Amino acid sequence: MNIVVAVTGGIAAYKSVHLVRLLIKAGHEVTVVPTEDALRFVGLPTWEAISRRPVTTSVHEDVAQVRHVALGQAAELVIVAPATANTIAKMAAGLADDLLGTTLLATTAPVVIAPAMHTEMWRHPATQANVATLRERGVAILGPDEGELTGGDSGPGRMLEPEQIMAEALALIGPTPAGSGDNEDLDGLRVVVSAGGTREPLDPVRFLGNRSSGRQGVALALAAADRGAEVELVAAHIDGAVLADAERHPGIRIEHAGTAAELGEAMRRASEDAAVIVMAAAVADYRPADVSDRKLTKESGPLESIELVQNEDIVAHLAARRHPGQVVVAFAAETPDDRDELLERARRKRERKGVDLLVVNEVGWDRGFESGENAVHIIGDGGAVVARASGSKRSVADDIWDVIADVLD
Numbered sequence: 001m002n003i004v005v006a007v008t009g010g011i012a013a014y015k016s017v018h019l020v021r022l023l024i025k026a027g028h029e030v031t032v033v034p035t036e037d038a039l040r041f042v043g044l045p046t047w048e049a050i051s052r053r054p055v056t057t058s059v060h061e062d063v064a065q066v067r068h069v070a071l072g073q074a075a076e077l078v079i080v081a082p083a084t085a086n087t088i089a090k091m092a093a094g095l096a097d098d099l100l101g102t103t104l105l106a107t108t109a110p111v112v113i114a115p116a117m118h119t120e121m122w123r124h125p126a127t128q129a130n131v132a133t134l135r136e137r138g139v140a141i142l143g144p145d146e147g148e149l150t151g152g153d154s155g156p157g158r159m160l161e162p163e164q165i166m167a168e169a170l171a172l173i174g175p176t177p178a179g180s181g182d183n184e185d186l187d188g189l190r191v192v193v194s195a196g197g198t199r200e201p202l203d204p205v206r207f208l209g210n211r212s213s214g215r216q217g218v219a220l221a222l223a224a225a226d227r228g229a230e231v232e233l234v235a236a237h238i239d240g241a242v243l244a245d246a247e248r249h250p251g252i253r254i255e256h257a258g259t260a261a262e263l264g265e266a267m268r269r270a271s272e273d274a275a276v277i278v279m280a281a282a283v284a285d286y287r288p289a290d291v292s293d294r295k296l297t298k299e300s301g302p303l304e305s306i307e308l309v310q311n312e313d314i315v316a317h318l319a320a321r322r323h324p325g326q327v328v329v330a331f332a333a334e335t336p337d338d339r340d341e342l343l344e345r346a347r348r349k350r351e352r353k354g355v356d357l358l359v360v361n362e363v364g365w366d367r368g369f370e371s372g373e374n375a376v377h378i379i380g381d382g383g384a385v386v387a388r389a390s391g392s393k394r395s396v397a398d399d400i401w402d403v404i405a406d407v408l409d
Helices: 013-025 044-051 067-074 085-093 099-106 119-123 125-136 162-172 215-226 240-248 260-270 314-320 339-353 393-408
Strands: 002-007 029-034 077-083 111-115 145-148 154-158 190-195 230-235 252-256 276-279 286-288 308-310 327-334 357-362 373-379 385-392
Touching (some): 002 099, 013 044, 077 085, 077 162, 085 125, 119 154, 162 215, 215 230, 215 240, 215 252, 230 240, 230 260, 260 314, 276 314, 314 339, 339 357, 385 393
Parallel strands (some): 002 029, 002 077, 077 111, 190 230, 190 276, 230 252, 276 327
Antiparallel strands (some): 145 154, 357 373
């Protein structure tokens, strides 16, 4: 598919580099049209290198090919990411004082914008009026998301992640024609993915849990579904915003679980006829031996200790009872002193659990959990590191599925 990615002058422009990479990796032809201000954030050589095409902001270059309208005429989809308040205002007014403006006026293709700006700018009546005008004209508005913004502010105005922009933009134009280059190597396979963190109750109010956001597991489910798989996602406690894309995806069915025991039972049911089991959930190793029916209070006396009992090793159980040809993948989050110790722990864990692949990452107070980024090593037969992956959790998910697909072959 011929896609124009328009990049405007906001700090979120750095994310659009990954968006272009994802689109190209999926087999699309991408032309980047930046504004002059966008080049202050990400330079022209970067856009040309990542898109493998010449890039300009000027309507006065390649005049013989009428480039200022030809780009829009040839486009099958236009994505504006980030879309600043200024660009949204210019689009609403129909201004065409640069290559982006003429491209937008010349195209009849679907146009998608991903706003990115500070909360006050997004909420301003002028911006909201401009967005309403664009919606009336058929422009799709993706986001903005709510979260941390430049300068430490927080609120609506954060650009959606590249993976979400790509998925939603492509979904708007329907199925991609056969032969487009999209990866459907999991077409027809049934896979089960667990995600999120389990919670073991102490009483009706409190629980033992962990910091897992479920982002990596959800990304794995989305990546598999986008590659043609029929996915069952067993979701432990995951924030609604993280789970939203999976809930909307037609190729994903979601079953919720709370405790380790509930997740284990759900995984056993779901894995009966699955080709691949991916155990990405962060499962509590222990649970309280006794659970109070009433809230524990100071009035009932000091709580000097909590007796814990060990939970079942779910992935080891699934691996031990897997049927011939079924691939089982485990995850491990470690806090090692160095990379050698990380890999050694991963090798021992893979052997102990009896899985085909083990994906290990280093975690800490400021890495791994609750982050949009990840860095993993994938351990295969004989303890070999068969792959390494880093970047957004969606790109890591795609790399993990590349390895799984090789094992399936």
